[in-house]
Amino acid sequence: MKAMELTDLGPLFEALHGAGRTVVGPTVRDGAIVLAELSSADDLPHGWGVELEPGGYRLRRRSDRAAFAHSAGPQSWKPFLHRPRVKLWEADRTGDGFQIATDSPDPPRYAFLGVRPCDLRAIAIQDRVLMGGRHTDPSYAGRREGALIIAVNCTEPGETCFCVSMGTGPQAGPGYDIALTELLDDGDPRYIAEIGTEAGAAVLADLDAAAARPADVDRARAEVTAAAGRMGREMPAPDLRDLMAGSLGSARWDDVAQRCLTCGNCTMVCPTCFCTRVTDTTDLTGDHAERWQLWDSCFDPDYSLLHGGAVRSSAKSRYRQWLTHKLGTWHDQFGSSGCVGCGRCIVWCPVGIDITAEVDALQAEADSP
């Protein structure tokens, strides 16, 4: 398919807004690059980069005007598709029982601008969990089906990124409507736009953009390929699924439990973590009830509650659940790894626990006689 060149994202915003879409993309707020509704290309974080380390995130000024050279931020697209709080229904008491009302407001029609390849894969993984089984989560599906995805190939991996070893980047895999590659020279960035779907083609057709020059297309490819060599981290172990299954009794869990706060940040920032809890509430009269679905985490003490106590009461067992699910049993349950290598759990862990280092240690323990 033919690639196009965009010298300015303004018309793209206009086209998306014109089509009634809410554009969500990166912007600077509170000392970080967050995802939020954008009103124009000016809201993009032009000239901002980030410095990442375990437990640390800092914005830094770049010498150029790049809008997408900042690797994964504190959120993924999860809050927009798989919202932290969803009201499932409400009910009112009647004579002998209750009457349930489900109001399903029309989901927003999003255009996600700047979806990084790792996050693109993460969306596919959540699709599998929430829409790919016997039952479909209507709230997720409604938002997902209306979303147009404009991916950005990664030319600037961060210090905590390891998409290459998870096979999810830096080149966007399937699932995008449009994929951009940002080219930086002096002045404003240019973009090579590749078409993934008809919907994407239709958007681009409106822009009356020029076809990209082959040299630029080659350069875009080369920069993405080069990025693959600059990953800040690498996930070790050839077969994580086997390693996890064989490590349930490992001593490393005791070690990590000394450091882990069970605060749940890793699961909240993870773009694939999907766990929710359901809470049934009433008002003071007791005649009106609601059911809400809220983000949950395997680090919550009540997560594994049975009558008589929690199955996983220790921190050790809860960290083990998170890691072995993510890298191991996810394959059994949903046919892929649950980790896309975005590095968020490393950065946003307040005490810098590094998933790749923990796997390293488990591997070393498994290798030692």
Add this chain to the structure above:
Amino acid sequence: MTHRHDRTLKVGELARVEGEGALYVRVRGGDVAEVRLDIYEPPRFFEAFLRGRAHTEPPDITARICGICPVAYQTSACLAIEEACGATVDGPLRDLRRLLYCGEWIESHALHVYLLHAPDFLGYHGAVELARDHRDIVERGLRLKKAGNTLMEVLGGRAIHPVNVRVGGFYRVPARAELAPLAEMLRRALDDALDTVRWAAGFEFPDFVHDHEYLALSADRYPIEGGDLRSGAGRAFPAAAFEDHITEEQVPHSTALHARFTDGGTYLTGPLARYSLNRHLLSPLALEAAAGAGLGAECRNPFRSVLVRAVEIVYAVDEALRLIAGYEPPDRPAVPVEPRAGTGHGVSEAPRGVLYHRYDLDADGLITAARIVPPTSQNQTAIEDDLRRFVAARLHLDDAELTRRCEQAIRNYDPCISCSTHFLDLTVERT
């Protein structure tokens, strides 16, 4: 005749006051021998454990002295520490402080007028009982109260013990857009506030006046978030001279600390004092409301304090609207406050009156001594004096009625007993 020559009146648990207190009246030979407002709020030792804390901590810590007026504590604490460190907060940051404080005035006054005080005038045990007959009135009071709380929630993060206040200013200042919905809410509250004044003007007020000297802050605007002290008798001094002019001492035959002027005079602080000394600074709308309610240049009937509070609600709402309209976000949320050795004093007008803080800091900014004088402890002498006279003129009433009237008289002062950080504990005396 119901009255006896010797009798003792005890109200074990005062209702509708903040905190826990009791009233004790002893009549001997037809004369009032003793009137005591007992404070049995257990001592919490704030001034003691503030020693050794960092200069950044008093706003959060002293807020916990009182859940009814935390902003007052936070403000006086900030002022004192800023003075000690040689920092000044002015311009939009000072305005934001005042705006937050307006929220506390609106909330606290609405609480007192509607939930604590009005039931006395209308013959109900409390607002819930009042609501059974006059739901719309109580709902109006709750709406006003909520407006105050919402203001504090937006600016402070929450209404009780706001988290956004720091020495030097705030942690985060609002964008203009965040204040817009507040203005809308406050415009509606203004109608409720004006209705409140009209409604309270219709109460029946017992004939009773006092002649205490008034003490309040004075500033270029109606005093709220700071100023110098001024009295009705012409005394004028800055916060730094508070302890020169005012002493807290133990009076013979009594165990509560009583604040007086150093020269021995008693005084009263609070809405009546503020109004009487600063009436000219009220906004035109508030002034008009006051006049319409029959409030003159000065008000010396403590029962009419409910009316003055209602006028101050009008003022606080009006003032909040003015501050929001003129708000330009400051370029930084706080001015730097570098610790240094020294002493600082802070006063502000809590809803119940002047609240004084002093801190001595060492070079690292650690507190070496702290002093906090809340309004209720300053007013204790005056309250007891008034009660003595009030009771003496009503000895013909039977115990139940006299008790009821006394309780109402106490509530005139909206005493906040939780605030009484260093009242003496009277448990010993009560046995």
Add this chain to the structure above:
Amino acid sequence: MAPTLAVWKFASCDGCQLTLLDCEDELLALAGRVEIAHFLEASGAVGEGPYDVSLVEGSITTPADLDRIRHVRAVSRTLITIGACATAGGVQALRNFADVREFASVVYARPEYIATLAESTPIAAHVPVDFELHGCPIDRRQLLEVLSAHLTGRRPDVPAHSVCFECKSRGNVCVMVAHGTPCLGPVTHAGCGAICPAYGRGCYGCFGPSPAWDGARPNTRALLPWLDMTEDETRRVLSTFNVAAFREAAVPEGPGDDAPA
């Protein structure tokens, strides 16, 4: 017969019981649903006990209060403690780590008149408590949740997880990771809605320690080195409104976090 509600106060600032009056939108509905039989801050009418639900604010600091809390327990079918004072001793528990006589002499001219205990203790240290609602002050929505849950007979939705859960759900940027601002959120009980990080400051722990697992202490020690504070600063940040609970949580003995045997 509507269930009866009583509100009691011990050593405290009144803020937690004020939270009940701060439920402006629900107060009259509540009054229609329960009989508010004993609530001195709101009404002079005192109904006869026993009471179906008692909300208890404040900590135990005087000999007289020791007797009074036993009485309150005896006249309450369900006893719910509200706030850091009642659940952890409050800020006044700082005396537990100092000489209370000396404290009294700083504040009072005649300390010998002060009838006070050497320690400020939570209600649960003296009588059985049916439910503890944390916070300094408690959160209004949580109070309503506890009351409506009680009236319906369901488990209140008051999760014991960390403030970080709420912080991330709310979409805050983590002040600890992104700004280097010390934050106690990871070891603090959720409930406030992560207000402090939303206002750009670190959580100061006013909801008390979040249990790392049912009833156990959080891994505070593992967090401390990451706060990047001096020893004195660390001691101070853990010594505020839940000082007794956090001090216990940070004791440097045994593994900070392991399965109970």
Add this chain to the structure above:
Amino acid sequence: MTPMTPVPYRVAARRADLADTVTLTLEPVAEPIAEPAPGQFTMMYAFGVGEVPISVSRTGPVLEQTVRSVGAVTRAVCATAPGRILGLRGPFGTGWELDAAKGRDLVLAAGGIGLAPLRPLVLAALADRDAYGRIAVLIGTRTPDDLLFAAELDEWRARGAQVEVTVDRPAPGWSGHVGLITGLVGAADIEPALAAAFVCGPEIMMRVTAQALIGRGLPAAHVRLSMERNMRCGLGWCGHCQLGPLLICRDGPVLPYERVLPLMTVREL
């Protein structure tokens, strides 16, 4: 209507089986849910209180569920009076797959409330009596007073099942077995090598019972257990019911013993 919306069912009858256990007969108010297979469960909703997973204890034209009151939701469900409405979602999970045991002897072993999910299996086997060999029902309870469906057991016997009961603590007048349920395994009148086993109860009880049966020569591949984990959705989305690689609401609750054994032996998995 979404998969998270409860379907209204009326309580047609309520029978107090034990001091803390109640069997409810449930009728759809309008559209019914699909007919559950023995071993499947529903999510039962009590208005305003909450929702919990409960297995069916009778299925077919009449739907019954047997609930032990242990907490807020089960208390509310148990207290629901005839004529009143509960919500049901489901059915969810795997069934016992009785068909796979055609021609074999059957051993059904239950601990406590675990008899409830096994009851539709007993009824199904008895209804198709000739399709199976001998049928042994082994029941362990705490005391004779905790024996579930006591009135029905004789009928099961009369229809050709061997029913053995053991109690942890006998009461005066108890003449039956005393001790762990494993003590009954030897008494089951079956040909182990040609039998299939279905076990439901506390995890530890299921493990030792399965071991004892296998010890008698019953092929491990023919042992099935019903597992229990926290559940919030029943749909495979909420994550709560994970047991290692399994989602119990989707892959279970009924699972082959050989599949769960390695998972059951890991502490806190």
